[in-house]
Amino acid sequence: MNQFELRYGDKTVPVDLSAAKSVTVLKEKEIAAIEDLNASFLQAVEQDCINSRPLKELVLPGDQVTIVISDITRFWMRQDKICTLLVDYLHNLGIAYHDMAVLVALGTHRPQSVEELKQLAGEETYAKVQVVNHDCMAENLVDVGVTPMGTRVLVNPLAVGRKVILIGGTVHHLMAGFGGGRKSILPGICAKSTINQNHIHSLSPDQPRSNPLIGMGRLEENPIDRDMNDAAALVNPVFGINIVVNSQSRHCRLLCGHWKSAWEESCRVVQQVMGLPIPQKADMVVVSCGGYPKDINLYQAVKSLLNAAQAVKDGGQIVFLAECREGGGAPAFFSWIESLKKGSLDADLRADFSIAGYIFYACCEVIARSQVLMLTQIDPQTAAQMGMQAVCTPGELAAKLDAAGKDVYVMPSGGSVVPFVME
Numbered sequence: 001m002n003q004f005e006l007r008y009g010d011k012t013v014p015v016d017l018s019a020a021k022s023v024t025v026l027k028e029k030e031i032a033a034i035e036d037l038n039a040s041f042l043q044a045v046e047q048d049c050i051n052s053r054p055l056k057e058l059v060l061p062g063d064q065v066t067i068v069i070s071d072i073t074r075f076w077m078r079q080d081k082i083c084t085l086l087v088d089y090l091h092n093l094g095i096a097y098h099d100m101a102v103l104v105a106l107g108t109h110r111p112q113s114v115e116e117l118k119q120l121a122g123e124e125t126y127a128k129v130q131v132v133n134h135d136c137m138a139e140n141l142v143d144v145g146v147t148p149m150g151t152r153v154l155v156n157p158l159a160v161g162r163k164v165i166l167i168g169g170t171v172h173h174l175m176a177g178f179g180g181g182r183k184s185i186l187p188g189i190c191a192k193s194t195i196n197q198n199h200i201h202s203l204s205p206d207q208p209r210s211n212p213l214i215g216m217g218r219l220e221e222n223p224i225d226r227d228m229n230d231a232a233a234l235v236n237p238v239f240g241i242n243i244v245v246n247s248q249s250r251h252c253r254l255l256c257g258h259w260k261s262a263w264e265e266s267c268r269v270v271q272q273v274m275g276l277p278i279p280q281k282a283d284m285v286v287v288s289c290g291g292y293p294k295d296i297n298l299y300q301a302v303k304s305l306l307n308a309a310q311a312v313k314d315g316g317q318i319v320f321l322a323e324c325r326e327g328g329g330a331p332a333f334f335s336w337i338e339s340l341k342k343g344s345l346d347a348d349l350r351a352d353f354s355i356a357g358y359i360f361y362a363c364c365e366v367i368a369r370s371q372v373l374m375l376t377q378i379d380p381q382t383a384a385q386m387g388m389q390a391v392c393t394p395g396e397l398a399a400k401l402d403a404a405g406k407d408v409y410v411m412p413s414g415g416s417v418v419p420f421v422m423e
Contacts, residue, residue, distance in 0.1 A: 017286070024408070025411075028417050033250040037081060045086075050258060064101075068185070071120065080121060081122070101129060104120060106188070144234040152193065155185065156190075159189055164237040165238060166237050166239070173216060175214050180267075182259070187355070216418050276420065283406035284318075287320055288412055289321065289413075296324070298327070319374075322374065323377055328378070333359060336361070364386060367388055373391070
């Protein structure tokens with residue numbers, strides 16, 4: 001009883017919680033997968049449009065169209081299938097292939113290789129239309145105005161003077177409340193300077209901490225979300241296609257229509273399915289990322305740690321299973337450990353803000369509030385510098401894990417569930 005096999009890399013790890021006072025498994029609610037994606041797509045863009053006319057009335061022969069999609073870090077939402085359907089649909093409406101472009105919303109991420117571009121847009125799409133990476137440092141970015149919060153918005157030229165359609169997956173997001181929607185514009189296809197102006201609102205304006213107005217699932221009064229919406233309004237996309245997937249990366253809902261209204265509806269669906277109300281926080285949370293590739297490195301695995309942190313009491317313990325065969329991941333993430341060791345993390349991040357730096361910052365905030373015992377391939381000394389206790393084998397984990405008399409939550413797919421204490 002209360003014996004678990006949790007995913008770790010390519011295998012599973014036994015976790016014995018038989019001595020616990022109580023054990024509750026936190027997992028996403030069931031949501032039916034779409035069986036006929038083509039039929040669902042047609043219904044979503046023609047009959048069920050949210051606060052919008054059907055797509056076929058918004059795009060006409062002779063129009064130039066830019067389709068904005070996410071990069072390889074979001075490939076789990078299988079946007080390639082939707083992109084392929086959309087390109088064929090637009091062509092049937094009379095839009096020439098040479099008048100279409102697929103723009104990968106990289107934000108500040110690295111460019112995608114040719115093979116990755118084919119993967120993201122779909123092989124058929126890549127063969128028919130222009131598929132290009134956004135470059136946040138390009139010299140030809142276009143100034144479309146300033147948001148009420150003072151963010152100067154510079155965007156990819158393919159988003160100006162053309163009809164823009166957004167394809168994105170909606171998920172909870174640490175800073176913006178929810179991903180998808182307007183994030184395809186900012187940070188997706190904006191200048192690095194624009195992105196930094198927006199994302200600096202992640203930090204409290206007057207204390208060395210995160211801004212209390214941001215957080216997963218939080219949109220009301222969230223300055224990052226508000227600024228992103230204002231930036232997207234300057235581009236004014238003609239249509240939005242919002243994808244909701246389950247933890248197996250199967251499409252479950254397509255919510256289409258006005259770029260903002262349809263996305264907001266997708267947020268409500270995601271909150272209903274992935275947002276899990278809990279009566280109170282627990283003494284211990286045992287969380288797995290769900291195995292490879294979700295735990296390929298710490299940068300990717302951190303989402304599960306951050307989700308688990310929402311369910312553990314201050315001073316409680318998080319048992320974190322993340323193989324991290326590639327270590328910390330991008331140097332832009334793990335390099336912030338030098339600022340942490342010097343005690344200048346907050347000051348350094350404010351001076352040279354980056355998304356990877358903020359995720360590292362948020363991770364350190366979680367570790368400071370709890371005890372983190374991590375099963376991982378990351379060097380224990382490196383983990384210790386961040387304040388975590390790391391072990392490298394399931395046997396070591398079993399020897400150190402003490403659930404006796406504790407109320408425990410288990411999260412088998414930590415990146416797919418966001419716990420919220422019921423008000």
